[in-house]
Amino acid sequence: MEKILVIGAAGQLGSELTKSLSDIYGGDQVIATDLHESARSKFDYCRFEALDIMDQAKAKELIQKEGIKQVYHLAAVLSAVGEKKPLFAWDLNMDSLLFVLEMAREFKMEKVYWPSSIAVFGPNTPKINTPQYCVKEPNTVYGISKQAGERWCEYYFQKYGVDVRSLRYPGLIGYKSLPGGGTTDYAVDIYHKALAGEKFTCFLREDSSLPMMYMPDAIKATLDLMHAPSESVKIRSSYNLSGMSFDPKAIYESILKFHPDFEIEYQPDFRQGIADSWPDSIDDSCARKDWGWKPDFDLDEMTKDILENLPNFKF
Ligand code: NAD
Numbered sequence: 088m089e090k091i092l093v094i095g096a097a098g099q100l101g102s103e104l105t106k107s108l109s110d111i112y113g114g115d116q117v118i119a120t121d122l123h124e125s126a127r128s129k130f131d132y133c134r135f136e137a138l139d140i141m142d143q144a145k146a147k148e149l150i151q152k153e154g155i156k157q158v159y160h161l162a163a164v165l166s167a168v169g170e171k172k173p174l175f176a177w178d179l180n181m182d183s184l185l186f187v188l189e190m191a192r193e194f195k196m197e198k199v200y201w202p203s204s205i206a207v208f209g210p211n212t213p214k215i216n217t218p219q220y221c222v223k224e225p226n227t228v229y230g231i232s233k234q235a236g237e238r239w240c241e242y243y244f245q246k247y248g249v250d251v252r253s254l255r256y257p258g259l260i261g262y263k264s265l266p267g268g269g270t271t272d273y274a275v276d277i278y279h280k281a282l283a284g285e286k287f288t289c290f291l292r293e294d295s296s297l298p299m300m301y302m303p304d305a306i307k308a309t310l311d312l313m314h315a316p317s318e319s320v321k322i323r324s325s326y327n328l329s330g331m332s333f334d335p336k337a338i339y340e341s342i343l344k345f346h347p348d349f350e351i352e353y354q355p356d357f358r359q360g361i362a363d364s365w366p367d368s369i370d371d372s373c374a375r376k377d378w379g380w381k382p383d384f385d386l387d388e389m390t391k392d393i394l395e396n397l398p399n400f401k402f
């Protein structure tokens with residue numbers, strides 16, 4: 088049986104990915120881990136251990152004792168928080184990835200998943216339909232850590248044969264948890280405000296277009312990549328991935344179709360500078376060709392799904 092370790096499982100992505108992994112492999116085969124014991128209550132369908140991935144002795148003991156075969160390493164400091172705590176972000180994002188890659192090599196694990204981001208791109212990158220291969224000069228510590236991480240992933244694959252797979256996610260939008268300090272978080276928060284009947288203050292300009300993706304598409308892409316035959320996974324740094332692209336005005340107008348009285352105002356802050364350095368849209372033709380990627384949701388379909396389901400969701 089596969090024994091799967093999810094690191095940073097209580098976050099925005101992990102909360103949904105861990106459930107899908109448990110549905111596929113069985114809850115007794117999946118060990119969700121996150122910093123605090125308080126996260127245990129989220130994981131009544133699988134195993135849970137409180138684990139700070141920077142406590143490498145404890146993490147190694149767990150990996151060894153449980154005979155872990157696959158790791159989904161999701162713990163990271165995201166872009167906006169990273170700009171507030173750059174050295175902390177670098178240490179966590181890099182040290183934890185290198186540790187996971189080393190564990191995979193030492194214990195001959197079957198597979199590792201590690202997410203990268205559109206943050207690997209920078210102001211000198213082509214903005215429209217950003218290609219898989221192009222100039223990458225990220226100017227956030229988060230982006231620098233993801234770019235370096237991609238190089239390490241490819242290195243461990245080529246040098247040691249570690250089967251590591253990765254996606255450059257766009258901004259992820261889900262309603263089952265709150266986001267963890269990114270520049271694209273506004274596109275989650277806006278739905279909560281609309282449903283609460285409150286005016287939304289957006290920290291980006293109305294015309295600030297970014298690549299985005301609804302969480303069910305992100306989960307599908309992750310599992311499709313992880314289940315693809317090894318020979319189909321031709322890119323071992325990280326794959327470009329695209330769902331949709333929109334700006335704050337477009338998501339506001341999408342919500343207006345359901346909540347015609349909803350109001351928005353724009354007060355751009357430091358996150359505008361981060362958004363301005365990222366692409367508007369992404370060319371994901373390599374993912375489409377290599378392992379058959381195709382998204383299901385556009386902006387209006389996502390809006391409808393969130394506004395229908397969020398009111399009934401129990402946090
Ligand atoms: P998140 O901030 O919501 O979740 C991260 C989780 O990691 C949190 O539950 C946090 O408690 C945990 N964590 C932090 N430090 C830890 C440590 N030392 N040990 C163990 N756990 C720790 O982030 P997310 O949105 O779920 O993102 C998950 C991954 O996907 C990250 O690598 C992120 O860079 C990447 N990603 C996310 C997005 C997005 O839009 N959310 C986009 C691109 C890439």
Ligand code: SER
Nearest residue numbers: 165166204269270271
């Ligand atoms: N959505 C993430 C962020 O805004 C990008 O990886 O930080």
